[in-house]
Structure formats: structure tokens, C-alpha cells
Amino acid sequence: MSAPIASSQKLQKAQKIEIYSRFPRIPALHFAVYVGLGALLIASIGQVSPSPERLWDGIPRIFNLMDRMLPPETDPAFLVRMGWRLLETLQIAIAGTVFGVILSLPIAWLSARRISPLPFGSFLFKGLVSLFRTIPDLVWALIFVVTVGLGAVAGTMTIVVDTIGFCGRFFAEAMEDSDQEPQVALDAIGASKFSILMSVVLPDAMPSLINTTLFALEKAIRSSVVLGLVGAGGIGQELKSAFDLFQYHKASAIILSIFVIVLIMEWITDRLREKVK
Amino acid sequence: MTSPDPVLSDNTPSKSISSELMSDVPLSDNSKVMAPILRVQNLKKSYDKENVILNGISLHIREGETVALIGSNGAGKSTLLKCLVGLHENTDGDVEVLGTRFKRTATRQQRHNIRKQIGFVFQNHxxxxxxxxxxxxxxxxxxxxxxxxxxxxxxxxxxxxxxxxxxxxxxxxxxxxxxxxxxxxxxxxxxxxxxxxxxxxPRLLIADEPAASLDPASGHTVMQQFVDLARENNITLIFTSHDMEHAVSYSDRVIALKSGKIHFDKPSGEVSKADLHGVFDQ
Structure with missing residues (x-):
């Protein structure tokens, strides 16, 4: 037992090892940036967050609004009209998602690193996807309401663009993360880029593509609800007019129905996600 | 180092070889008789001045042969295989595979001609x-x-x-x-x-460490089936291996690479233990 200890002591004496510091050194420039960001955060909180007095004053108003909203409207004629609007909302979401996903696939392929047949042009498609994603859906809705008029078509086009912005990015990432070895194996026997996409990349990335599509559908349903606020069809238009006309019983019925629809869609997409492996 | 083929030996005037290899016509009547399936002359591959992977490889493989490429890690075995089918761009040298000749880079059409006639098996399937x-x-x-x-x-x-x-x-x-x-x-x-x-x-089957990721029993099964099927179908087989037993047992010929050069090139029956030790000596 004594020999290892002796040799260990000998080792300690024989070698003087320099140990690096416990914490990484922060360059002066980085430190200045961190301080600047902290100052910006504090200034933002001071300027735009609600003051405690204002929050306190708002509490009675919240109860007052809830009192005016309950019970929700149950007039059959209203419920039927709301049902049709809900159906239109779902149609906007589903049609927009389907077209968006179909268009996202080639865009993602063209923008995915190593997979794209346009190695030097892929940034163009990445840029296009970034443009679609960066502009908020309500802004797209306003653009399409101006270009194609009020109604569900503008809403569907908004969801298509929004879905391309979302799926285009995540599809491309899933393609880039797909297994490299089969791609090299099929490239070695002369398979084209398109053949490799269809034979390797899509089957391998399929669970991720389906998951992304389901998230896109959930996102589209939530978006399609609010698109009506700017005249792009769906239940949002009913909600806006209910608030504008102070019909809070109707507004609460609409909010409840939206909640139920979103809950059902999340339940369905969760079940589908479990099946995808 | 043993020169594998007099046609491509270092003594052959380089001018005539390179000018001959530049065109897409068959080499010579003599070479047709010998049914060459693969010829490599002075192949070089490096990523930079210090990182030389292949340093003047010349070899000649005939139709129906089963050839084992051996060598330590970094000897250039996998790189050589990939250079043959245009998966890597060559730095210098001449390559003729299945009647298609190219120098540094195979054109798209040449790569297509080569790849449609080969099978490629990788280590991780x-x-x-x-x-x-x-x-x-x-x-x-x-x-x-x-x-x-x-x-x-x-x-x-x-x-x-x-x-x-x-x-x-x-x-x-x-x-x-x-x-x-x-x-x-x-x-x-x-x-x-x-x-x-x-x-x-395929006429040519290339396998990069086909049994390396397998346990010994599975490795032998895979190699035995592989070689039997290649021989039954008269397919030329080139495989790399770290396993000397596989290399000697399952091939007609063993080519050893060391430091990017051919260390020896012998019929597998003539490979001695000393030869094999020499491959891995630093």
C-alpha cells in the first residue's frame, strides 16, 4: 500500500502543474455587452411593465368584465352561426397547413446544407424562409386582406405563408440531421440528389417532419382564430364584433368554443405524435 | 515495394502513360487480353502540404480478382477506395476504372459510368x-x-x-x-x-472494412458469404480490413499500404508474418 502513496508524493514533487482558472475569463468587450444588456432590461421593465397601483386598480375591472361575460350565450341561432364560423376557422387552418407543408418540402430541400442540389443557392431559399417567418402572421393577414380582399381566402394564404416560415426551417434542419451513412452509400453507387432525398432523407426524417407538421397545425389553428380580427375570416371576426358591440356573453361563448377546439386538436395531435416513431 | 504491373511500373516512361491515360480509349490490345478492371498510376491525395494521405499509388487489378487492402489507421485505405469512384478529388495521378479514365476529378458522366457498374459496401452498412x-x-x-x-x-x-x-x-x-x-x-x-x-x-465490388463493426463470428460469416458470392458471380472484389486473418483467408492478393504508399503487393498465399508485422511497424 505504501508504494503508490510514495510514488504519488514523488509525482507531486517532481512536476509543477499549472491549473487553469475555475471560471473562464470574460473579454472586456463581452463584459461591456453584458452590462449593456442588463441596463436595457432594467430600463425596459421600468418603462413598459405595469405598475403595482395600475394592477391593483385593474382587479375590480376584471371581475366586472367576468360578471358581464357569464353565463355564455346559448341562443341556438347564435350557436349555429358560431359553429359555421368555427368550421371555417378549421378549414383555414387545415387547408393552409396542407398547402404550406407541401410547399415547405421543396423549399426545405433546396435550402438544406449538404442535401440541396444548389449548394451555392441554398442561402436564397433560407433567406426566403426567414422572410416568411420574420413577418408576423397578422401583418401577412393585413397584406392578403388588401390584395385578395376580406374573408377566408386571405386567412388561408396567411396560414400558408406562416407554415412555410415555420416548416421550411424545421424541415431543412430535420433533413440536415438525417443519417449521413446511407446517403454516402447511395451516392457511391450513382444515386442522384433527388433519389437520395426520396430514398434516404425523407424516410429518415419522417418522424421529425410529421411532428413539425402537427405543431404547425396546432399553431395554424391558434393563428386562424386571431386572423379574423383583421378581417381574414374565421371565428375571430365574430369575436371582434362581439367585443365591439359589448356582447360579452357571446364573446365568452366564442372564447370557450375556441378553447375546446384547440384542446381537441392538441389531444388528436398528441395521439398522432405517439404513433410516429 | 513490389510493382504490381509492368505496364504501370515506375520504369515505364511517364509521358506515354500520362498521354495514354488522358484519352477515353482502351489502353492497348495487350491490356484488353489481361482484362484490367482497375488501373491506378501514381495516385496522390493530400488535404494540405503536411497532410499527405496517398503518395504515389500504382496498382493494377484484373477482372475476377479478390484483393485485400490492409494497413494501419490513416494508411490511406478508405481514401484510396473513395478516390477510385470519385467520392474524393485526387491531387494527382491517373485512374482507370471499368474502362473509364480520369485524372484529378472524374466528370459527372464519368462518375455515372463508374458508379453504375460498381457495388459499394461500407463499414456501418x-x-x-x-x-x-x-x-x-x-x-x-x-x-x-x-x-x-x-x-x-x-x-x-x-x-x-x-x-x-x-x-x-x-x-x-x-x-x-x-x-x-x-x-x-x-x-x-x-x-x-x-x-x-x-x-x-456489379462488375466491381468495393467494401470498406465490411466486418470491422461485427463480432468475430459474425465477421467471419459476413466475409465468407461476401467472398463466396463475389467468386460465384465472377465479381472483382476489393476490400479493406484491419483483420489480417480476414485479409489473408478471404483474398487472392493482399496489398499493404503504409504512409500513403504500397508497402507490399503479394498473392495472399505468399504473405508472411514478417510482412504483416512490417505493415504496422512505426
């Missing part, structure tokens, strides 16, 4: 894990006419589906045809990869 063994074998038809039908066995013509089943039968895995590739053992997956390479009826 390279199967699409979420697809069935049958579909993975049908993928062997990619790169051929109407290859969109090889995306999946469901779209494939009946004769391709049958050939794929025969290839699976040849590697004794027809009962696993419908199983997903990720449910197969390492040895089974490698045999499916061999079936994928065989289904295209």
Missing part, C-alpha cells in the same frame, strides 16, 4: 433504418434507368422486387425481407448491405 430490408436492397437499383421506382419496394417493377428477394436469399435473409433495418443485428444489417450491392450485378 449505410442502410436506411426506418425502411424494410427489402426496400433497402431495392435501393441498389438507384442510379439506373427509371430509378425513381427504386425509392421503395412498393413502387419497384416486379423483376426488381424478385431480384432483391433473390439477393436477400443469397445472404440467407429472405425471411427478414419485411423487417425494418433497425431491427436487424449488426451482422444481418451488413449482409443486407451486401445484398444491396449485389442486386445491381
Amino acid at each position: 449505410g442502410l436506411v433504418k426506418r425502411l424494410s430490408a427489402h426496400t433497402n436492397v431495392v435501393h441498389g437499383f438507384l442510379g439506373q434507368k427509371g430509378s425513381w421506382r427504386a425509392f421503395n419496394q412498393a413502387f419497384a417493377p416486379q423483376d426488381w422486387r424478385e431480384k432483391a428477394m433473390h439477393a436477400l436469399e443469397a445472404v440467407k435473409l429472405s425471411d427478414k425481407a419485411k423487417d425494418r433495418a433497425d431491427s436487424l443485428s449488426g451482422g444481418q444489417a451488413q449482409r443486407v448491405a451486401i445484398a444491396r450491392a449485389l442486386v445491381r450485378e
Whole structure:
């Protein structure tokens, strides 16, 4: 037992090892940036967050609004009209998602690193996807309401663009993360880029593509609800007019129905996600 | 170092060889008789001045031969195989594979000509894990006419589906045809990869460490089936291996690479222990 200890002591004496510091050194420039960001955060909180007095004053108003909203409207004629609007909302979401996903696939392929047949042009498609994603859906809705008029078509086009912005990015990432070895194996026997996409990349990335599509559908349903606020069809238009006309019983019925629809869609997409492996 | 072929030996005037190799016509009547399937002359590959992988490789492989490429890690075995099919750009030298000649870079058409006649088996099988063994074998038809039908066995013509089943039968895995590739053992997956390479009826089969990721028993099974099938079908086989027993037992000829050069090139029956030790001496 004594020999290892002796040799260990000998080792300690024989070698003087320099140990690096416990914490990484922060360059002066980085430190200045961190301080600047902290100052910006504090200034933002001071300027735009609600003051405690204002929050306190708002509490009675919240109860007052809830009192005016309950019970929700149950007039059959209203419920039927709301049902049709809900159906239109779902149609906007589903049609927009389907077209968006179909268009996202080639865009993602063209923008995915190593997979794209346009190695030097892929940034163009990445840029296009970034443009679609960066502009908020309500802004797209306003653009399409101006270009194609009020109604569900503008809403569907908004969801298509929004879905391309979302799926285009995540599809491309899933393609880039797909297994490299089969791609090299099929490239070695002369398979084209398109053949490799269809034979390797899509089957391998399929669970991720389906998951992304389901998230896109959930996102589209939530978006399609609010698109009506700017005249792009769906239940949002009913909600806006209910608030504008102070019909809070109707507004609460609409909010409840939206909640139920979103809950059902999340339940369905969760079940589908479990099946995808 | 043994010069493998007098036609390509270092004594041959380089001018005539290089000018000959520049064109796309057959080398000579003599070479036709010898049925060369692969010729490499003074092949060099480096990533930068200090990182030289291949440093003047010359070799000549005839139709029907089974050749083992051996060497330590970094000797250039895998790089050499990839240079042959244009997966890597060569720094210098001349390559002729299956009648197609190129120097530094094969053109798109040349790569297509070469790749449609070869099978390639990689160390880690390279199967699409979420697809069935049958579909993975049908993928062997990619790169051929109407290859969109090889995306999946469901779209494939009946004769391709049958050939794929025969290839699976040849590697004794027809009962696993419908199983997903990720449910197969390492040895089974490698045999499916061999079936994928065989289904295209290649003239040249290239395998990069086909048994390296397998346990010894599976490794022997895979190598035995691989070599038997290649010989039965008169396919030229070039494989790399770290396993000296595999290299000597399953090949007609052993080519050893060391520091990017050919260390020796001998019939496998003539390879001695001293030869093999010499390959791995630093």
C-alpha cells in the first residue's frame, strides 16, 4: 500500500502543474455587452411593465368584465352561426397547413446544407424562409386582406405563408440531421440528389417532419382564430364584433368554443405524435 | 515495394502513360487480353502540404480478382477506395476504372459510368433504418434507368422486387425481407448491405472494412458469404480490413499500404508474418 502513496508524493514533487482558472475569463468587450444588456432590461421593465397601483386598480375591472361575460350565450341561432364560423376557422387552418407543408418540402430541400442540389443557392431559399417567418402572421393577414380582399381566402394564404416560415426551417434542419451513412452509400453507387432525398432523407426524417407538421397545425389553428380580427375570416371576426358591440356573453361563448377546439386538436395531435416513431 | 504491373511500373516512361491515360480509349490490345478492371498510376491525395494521405499509388487489378487492402489507421485505405469512384478529388495521378479514365476529378458522366457498374459496401452498412430490408436492397437499383421506382419496394417493377428477394436469399435473409433495418443485428444489417450491392450485378465490388463493426463470428460469416458470392458471380472484389486473418483467408492478393504508399503487393498465399508485422511497424 505504501508504494503508490510514495510514488504519488514523488509525482507531486517532481512536476509543477499549472491549473487553469475555475471560471473562464470574460473579454472586456463581452463584459461591456453584458452590462449593456442588463441596463436595457432594467430600463425596459421600468418603462413598459405595469405598475403595482395600475394592477391593483385593474382587479375590480376584471371581475366586472367576468360578471358581464357569464353565463355564455346559448341562443341556438347564435350557436349555429358560431359553429359555421368555427368550421371555417378549421378549414383555414387545415387547408393552409396542407398547402404550406407541401410547399415547405421543396423549399426545405433546396435550402438544406449538404442535401440541396444548389449548394451555392441554398442561402436564397433560407433567406426566403426567414422572410416568411420574420413577418408576423397578422401583418401577412393585413397584406392578403388588401390584395385578395376580406374573408377566408386571405386567412388561408396567411396560414400558408406562416407554415412555410415555420416548416421550411424545421424541415431543412430535420433533413440536415438525417443519417449521413446511407446517403454516402447511395451516392457511391450513382444515386442522384433527388433519389437520395426520396430514398434516404425523407424516410429518415419522417418522424421529425410529421411532428413539425402537427405543431404547425396546432399553431395554424391558434393563428386562424386571431386572423379574423383583421378581417381574414374565421371565428375571430365574430369575436371582434362581439367585443365591439359589448356582447360579452357571446364573446365568452366564442372564447370557450375556441378553447375546446384547440384542446381537441392538441389531444388528436398528441395521439398522432405517439404513433410516429 | 513490389510493382504490381509492368505496364504501370515506375520504369515505364511517364509521358506515354500520362498521354495514354488522358484519352477515353482502351489502353492497348495487350491490356484488353489481361482484362484490367482497375488501373491506378501514381495516385496522390493530400488535404494540405503536411497532410499527405496517398503518395504515389500504382496498382493494377484484373477482372475476377479478390484483393485485400490492409494497413494501419490513416494508411490511406478508405481514401484510396473513395478516390477510385470519385467520392474524393485526387491531387494527382491517373485512374482507370471499368474502362473509364480520369485524372484529378472524374466528370459527372464519368462518375455515372463508374458508379453504375460498381457495388459499394461500407463499414456501418449505410442502410436506411426506418425502411424494410427489402426496400433497402431495392435501393441498389438507384442510379439506373427509371430509378425513381427504386425509392421503395412498393413502387419497384416486379423483376426488381424478385431480384432483391433473390439477393436477400443469397445472404440467407429472405425471411427478414419485411423487417425494418433497425431491427436487424449488426451482422444481418451488413449482409443486407451486401445484398444491396449485389442486386445491381456489379462488375466491381468495393467494401470498406465490411466486418470491422461485427463480432468475430459474425465477421467471419459476413466475409465468407461476401467472398463466396463475389467468386460465384465472377465479381472483382476489393476490400479493406484491419483483420489480417480476414485479409489473408478471404483474398487472392493482399496489398499493404503504409504512409500513403504500397508497402507490399503479394498473392495472399505468399504473405508472411514478417510482412504483416512490417505493415504496422512505426
